[in-house]
Amino acid sequence: MRKLRTSELNRQSAEEMKNSERLPIVVVLDNVxxxxxxxxxxxxxxxxxIEKIYLCGITASPPNREVMKTALGSTESIPWKYFxxxxxAVNELKSSGYLISLVxxxxxxxxxxxxxxxxxxxxxxxxxxxxxxxxxxxxxLADTAxxxxxxxxxxxxxxxxxxxxxxxxxxxxxxx
Numbered sequence: 001m002r003k004l005r006t007s008e009l010n011r012q013s014a015e016e017m018k019n020s021e022r023l024p025i026v027v028v029l030d031n032v033x034x035x036x037x038x039x040x041x042x043x044x045x046x047x048x049x050i051e052k053i054y055l056c057g058i059t060a061s062p063p064n065r066e067v068m069k070t071a072l073g074s075t076e077s078i079p080w081k082y083f084x085x086x087x088x089a090v091n092e093l094k095s096s097g098y099l100i101s102l103v104x105x106x107x108x109x110x111x112x113x114x115x116x117x118x119x120x121x122x123x124x125x126x127x128x129x130x131x132x133x134x135x136x137x138x139x140x141l142a143d144t145a146x147x148x149x150x151x152x153x154x155x156x157x158x159x160x161x162x163x164x165x166x167x168x169x170x171x172x173x174x175x176x
Contacts, residue, residue, distance in 0.1 A: 014076040020049065023174055024122040025167070026093060028054045030086040030138065031129040032159060035060035039070025040160035041127070046074035048171045053078055054093075054124075056086040090124065090141045098124040102145040103166055104134040105155070109147035112166060117173035125166060127159050 012020060027045055032038055038060050045053055055061045061082050062068060062075040083089040090100055099121055117123075126142070128134035133156075139145075148157060148165055157165070 014073070017046075017049070017077045018079075022049045022051045023171060025050045025170060026052050026054055026098060026122075026124045027163065027167075028086060028089050028093070028124055028126040029056060029059045029159075030126055030135060031057035031132075032059045032127070033130050034159075035064045035066030036070045037130065037158065037160045038064075039067040039072075039075075041163045042067070042071040042074040042078055042080075044160065044164050044167055045078045048167045050078065050167065053080040054083055054086075054089040055080060056083045056089050086126065086135065086138055087141065090126070090138060093124040094141070096122070098122045100124050100126065100141060100143045102126045102128075102134050102138065102142045103148070103162055104128060104139075104145050105147050106139065106145040109145040112146050112148050112169055115144075115146050115169075117170055119174055123170065125163075125170070127163055130159055 027041060027050055029038060029041060038055065042053065060067050061080065062071070068075065094100060101123055103125060126134060126138060128138075146166065148162060150157070
């Protein structure tokens with residue numbers, strides 16, 4: 001066994017990716033404090049060919065130095081847009097036919113492994129602030145809430161880890 005060189009991975013260029021098929025998912029980051037988390041989510045969205053990212057509130061946006069450091073160029077391959085509030089972003093997505101899914105622990109959350117993904121549906125996946133989670137006003141705008149099962153003593157994952165878990169699950173379910 002040997003590790004593959006970058007030239008052997010057959011990856012698309014950023015320009016080629018702009019014209020390639022993407023999963024019909026918009027990731028919404030609601031008041032994410034860490035620019036490093038934002039950059040990491042960009043990389044994950046690039047890996048799974050997500051449609052775009054909406055950055056809301058205090059969430060850092062490119063060309064922020066910390067975002068760029070962890071994004072490693074993925075800000076060039078994933079379209080993004082900034083909104084002053086997540087409510088504004090969600091209302092735009094709702095009017096465009098996206099199912100609004102919070103990634104949050106609520107009294108009505110559906111466990112990720114039980115969440116049924118429809119292949120012909122467009123999804124907006126909302127991830128919230130690292131301390132406060134999803135803002136209360138967004139709860140009333142959501143169609144559903146998804147919860148990642150956890151079995152240890154902690155009650156949450158880092159937002160970049162949560163995005164990786166949820167996007168991998170959606171990728172598998174939408175590509176099957």
